[in-house]
Amino acid sequence: MYAVVAITKHGVEIARKLHEKLPDAHIYYTDKFSKGDEEQKGIRLFSGNVRVHLATWFATYRGLILIISLGAVVRMIAPLLKDKKTDPAVVVIDDKAEHVISVLSGHLGGANELTRQVAALLHARPVITTASDVQQTIAVDLFGRSFGWVWENEENLTPVSAAVVNEQHVAIVQESGERHWWTYDAPLPANIRTYGSIAEALKARPDAALVVTHRLLEKEEQAILQHGVLYRPKVIVIGIGCNRGTSAQEIEQVICDTLQQLRFSLKSVKALCTIDLKKDEEGLLAVANKYGWPLIFYTPEQLNAVPIDEPSETVFRYTGAYGVSEPAAKRYSGQQQLVLTKKKSGNVTISVALWEGER
Structure with a gap:
């Protein structure tokens, strides 16, 4: 969520124009230039010096679009700066909307992209000084992001x-x-x-x-x-099956041990895939949530449509599918050859594929 802030008469007009073109942004301007329709339009008024409010906005929003002079903005945000990984994007627009300037967090915070977006909306000139952008080369901190x-x-x-x-x-x-x-x-x-x-x-x-x-x-x-x-990169697809009530600790341990044996990085896991009977399996849900992994569910019919090397009548009797981890990994990855076809460890069965295509 972005905030657009204006403190001058012309700045208010620019902010109102952006309000129409950036409906998800919150618009703030000084009550000195109130037009009477702000409440109806969802525009927020403030009184007093903008500096008093800026610290709150800086901590609240993903990005700030400030229709304020660049020098004033630099002085106001200087005491608020903490780290480029957490500071919001800050973009400045001049009072005639001729230039949109990327001021802070150009890469990680997204200020450069926001500058281009706002400049296009206002038919203004984007001003970006980040060397990699100017030279049209690789931005190392954004590579593959x-x-x-x-x-x-x-x-x-x-x-x-x-x-x-x-x-x-x-x-x-x-x-x-x-x-x-x-x-x-x-x-x-x-x-x-x-x-x-x-x-x-x-x-x-x-x-x-x-x-x-x-x-x-x-x-x-x-x-x-x-x-x-x-x-x-996110390329490791894990197909997984487990007995009902298997703990998150056991599931996590099997995944970690398996990837270590394969010499694969845990950070490259793209998704966990399993049968839809496991939608309420607390251990699986907890592991997926801990690592932020998507948990993909397939019906028995979807799993049975995938050719597998080791169909199991026992698994079919309990789930309606002839396999879980193997066909789930194959279906999501689109690969017929898996890195690990199937491994049984305690209450967990795991298969591993490498994803190569686009989804």
């Missing part, structure tokens, strides 16, 4: 970003995950080169690296991360 990728070694984000924008040799190794991450019309910058493997990239001795994989790196591969960032 739209796909749900997560990075692991945060401490390397800044030096690797510097290597990218300073046109040093940057290697990209992608073993899994979505491939259409380059969205500019221009070719990939010459200083960024893709390699087929980590070993190949290491031989090229790059200044920095972006590594995209669901695997846990082997000891000899970890040298790439001395000056690299590791990204975890």
Whole structure:
């Protein structure tokens, strides 16, 4: 949710225009320029100095669109700044709506994208100074974010970003995950080169690296991360079955142990898949909730439509499906060959697939 704030006569007109085009945004302006229809339109009035209210808005909203001079905004938000991972996006619009300026949290907070959006609505010029955007190159802290990728070694984000924008040799190794991450019309910058493997990239001795994989790196591969960032794409599909009442602790332990044996990262799990009889299985629900994993349910008919290697008459008698974990993993992933067809461990049965396509 965004807040639009205005304190001048012209700013109020701009805010009212945005109110029509950004219906989900909350509009605030000084009561000095009230037009009498604010309550009807859902516009919020404030009195006194805007600085008094800004701290509350800064802590409440995902982004602030301020129709206030840039210098005044810088002075007002300076005491409120905490961390780029938590500070909201801040965008400034001049009093004639000629320029929309990305001020704070351009990447992680989304201010750059918000600037482009608002500028398009107002037919204004977006002003973005982030080096990677200006140069049309990779934004290291946003790489794969739209796909749900997560990075692991945060401490390397800044030096690797510097290597990218300073046109040093940057290697990209992608073993899994979505491939259409380059969205500019221009070719990939010459200083960024893709390699087929980590070993190949290491031989090229790059200044920095972006590594995209669901695997846990082997000891000899970890040298790439001395000056690299590791990204975890969401590609691991887990099919799972369990006896009624199986604890969350047992389910979680089987998943963690299995992925460790496969040398896969827990951060790359895309979904847990099972039969719809498990919609109220507390252990499964708890594990999915803990990790934020989607929990996908299939009917017995949907599972039986998937060819499997190990159909079970016993499972069919209890569930109406000839298998649960194996066909569930195959159905969601779209793969007929699984990384792990089926493993029984205590009260849990698990299958693992790697997702390769788009959903």
